[in-house]
Amino acid sequence: MLRSLAPAPLPPAERYRRGSRELRRVNLALFVAGLTTFMSLYCTQALLPVLSHAFGVSPTASSLLVSAATGTLALAVIPVSSLSERFGRTRVMLVSSAVAAPLGLLLPLCPSFPALVAVRTLQGIALAGVPAVAMAYLADEVHPEALGGAMGRYIAGNTVGGLAGRLLPGFVTDLAGWRWALGVTALVTMLLSLAFWALLPRSRFFTPSRAHGGSLLRHLADPGMRRLYLVAIALMSMFVTVYNYLGYRLIAAPFGVPQSVATLVFVMYLAGTFSSPAAGSLADRVGRRPVLLGACAVAAAGLLLTLAGSLVAVAAGLMVMTTGFFAAHTVASGWVGRRAATGRAQASGLYLFSYYLGSSVGGSAGGLAYQHGHWPATVAYGLILISVALLAAAGIRSVVASRVREA
Template identity: 80%
Template sequence: MSHCGEDMVSSLVSTLSPEERHRRDSPGLRRVNLALFIAGLTTFISLYSAQALLPALSRAFHVSPAGSSLLVSLATGTLALAVIPVSALSERFGRTRVMLVSSAIAVPLGLLVPLCPSFPALAAVRALQGIALAGVPAVAMAYLAEEVHPEAFGGAMGRYIAGNTIGGLAGRLLPGFVTDLAGWRWGLAVTALASALLTVAFWALLPRSRFFTPSRPGLGGLLRHLRDPGMRRLYVVGLVLMATFVTVYNYLGYRLIAAPFGLPQTVVALLFIMYLAGTFSSPMAGSLADRIGRRPVLLGACLVTAGGLLLTLPDSLPAVAAGLLVMTTGFFAAHSVASGWVGRRAATARAHASGLYLFFYYLGSSVGGSAGGLAYEHGRWPSTVAYGLVLLAVAFAAALGVRVSAGEKRTAPSPSPGSE
C-alpha cells in the first residue's frame, strides 16, 4: 500500500468508532493517565536532573555558567534531533513498542551519568541520554490522540504534562538535596535509581494501542504538517516558550547563590517546587480548552507567563518566588494547550506532527537556553528577563494567528461561539 493510502487508512481508523475510545472517568482512561503520568515523571526526572546542579558542576569542573548549561542543552538538543526519526519509527512499529524500548535504553545510560570521570565524558553520556529519552515524548501525544475520546483528550494531555512537571520538579529537588549531603555524584545516582524504578511501573501499566495502524515512515507526513500555517505557528509557540522557561530555570540558581541573596544549594533547589504549579495548571488548561476553545486559553497563558517573569526582577526573594510561581503556572498551561492542539489538529501522521512540535520545543530548550546564558553573562538578570519577554511576545503573536482547521471541526468538541 502507498504511503498516501496508509495515511488515509490511519485517518479513517482515527475517526472510527469514537465511542470505543477511552472516555472520561472510565477505568481504561485512568490506566492510560497513570501510565503516561509515570512516563512523563521518569523522562523528565532524567532529562533535567543536571539542571539544579549547574552551579555545583561549574565548580567541580571549572566551567562557566554557559558551559555548564551544556549538560542540559546537549540532552535536550539530541532529544530534539531524535524525536522526528523516533516518531517515524512509531508509525511503522507502533506507539507502545517504541515507548517501551526507548525507556529501557534510557535506564542504563542514566546509571552511567554519576560515574563519568570528566566534563567531556559527562556531556557525551548526557547527549546519548537525550536520544534514548526521545521515545516517550515523541510518541505520547500521538498515542493519546488515537486512544482517548475527543471529549477527554484535553484533560488527558494535561495530566501527561502534569507528570512532566512533577518529573521536572523531582529531577531538580532530589539531586539538589542529596548533593548538599553527599556530593553531586550521589545526587545524580539517587535520581537515576528512582527513574529506573518508575520505568518498571510504566512498563507494567501501559495499555496496548487499539487504534494504531502501521504505515511506512516517509517525508510526506512531515511536509504536510510543515505546509500547514497553523502547525508552523504552534511549533514556533513551543520553541520560544521552552527557550524562555529553560533560560529562567538554568540561570536563576546562579543569581540566588550570589549576592545579595547568598542562598545555599538546598534552599535554591526548593524553588523548583514551583513546578507543582504546572501540575495543576496543565490539566486545568487542557480541560478549559476543551470547553471554551484553545486559542483564548493559550493567549491568556502566554500573558500569565510574561507577568510572572516581570515579577522576578526585584532583588527580593518573595517577589522572585511569586514571579517564578506565576511564570511556571502560565508556561505549563500554554504548553499543555499548544501540544494538545498539535495532536488534535493532525488528521493523519500524528506521530510526525507531535515529533515536529517536540523537535522545535527541545530546540528551544537547547539553543534558546544556551543563548539565554549569554544574556545572563552580559547583563545579569535584567537582560535575562528582557530576553524572555521578547520570546514571549513572539509566542503571543504566533498563537494569535492560529485558526481552527477543517479536521479539528470534524473531530473535536465544539467550542463556545467565537472562542477561537
C-alpha cells in the same frame, strides 16, 4: 425456528472517555512515563558545580552534561516519531524506556568526564522515544472530549520529573556524594520504568503506515501547525531564560540569598503540575485558542512581577509565570495532536523539536540580554517572546479551514 447460538458481535472499541477506569490507567501510565523521562533528563543539572570540581572542568564544559542529553533528544524526536508510525506507539515507548533505564545505571560508574558526556549523549537519544510518541498515543487512544485533560496530566508528570531530577540528586550528594546521587536516581527511574511497562495499555486505534518525509512536509505546510511550533519555540525560550538567570539576580544585591536557597526556585515547577491538567480540561470545555491566549497573558503578568524589589513578589511572579507557561504548553501540544489527521507522531516530534530548540538556542540568547541589561533587559526579552507566542496563537483559528473544530 431455532435461535442462533452464535455469540453476538462485540461492540466496536471506543476511545477512552472522561471518568472511565481505562482512561485513569492511561493517565497514570503516561504520568509515570513523564516522571521517569524527565528525572533522567535533568538528573545532572543540580550537580554541575560538584561535577565541575570533581573532574576539574569549567562550568561551561560541565553544562555539557545537560545539553548533551537535551540536544540529542531534540535531534532524535523526529526520526523516532517516524519509527512509531511504522512499528507502533507502545512498542517504541517501551523499547525507549527499556534502553534508557540501564544507561542511567552506568552514570555513577563513569571514570572520566568524557565518559559521562558520552553516556548522557546516548541517554538523550534513548529517552526520545517517550516524549516523541506519548502525545500521538494520547491523540490516537483518548476521546477528543478528554484529550486536553489527559495531555495535561502527562505534562504534569513531566514537571514533577523535572523537579525530582534536580532535587533528589542534590539531596543525596550532600549525604553520600555525586556517584551515589546518580545511582539512586537511576534506580528510582528503573522502578518507575517497570511501573510504566505494567500500566501502559496497548494501542487499539493505531494504524501502521510507511513513514516518509511527506508527512513532515504536510505538517510544515499547515500554517496553523507552523504557528503552534512557533509558540513552542518562543515560550520555551522565555521559560528557560528566566530559570537560567533568575538565580544570578537572587544571589546579587539587593537580595543576596545563599546559592543553596537560590536553587530552590525549581520548586516553582510544582505550579505547572497543577496548571497543566487544569488548563487541558478547561480547553476541552471552552476551546483551545482562548485558553492558550489566556495562559500566555498569565505568563507575561508573572514575568512583569519579577521586576519587583521584594523577594516575596519575585517568588510570586515566578510561580505565576510558571503556571502560565505550563498551561500554554499543555494546550499547544494537545492542539498539535488534535489538528494532525495523519502522522500524529511526526507532528508531535516537530513540536518537541521546536520546544527543545527554544530551550537550547533561545535560552542561551537570553544570557546576552542579562549580560548587557541585567534583569530588566531579561524581562524585556521574555516579554517580546511571549508577544510572539500571543500573535502566533491568535492567528491559528483563521489560517486554515480545519478538518476538525479547532477551538
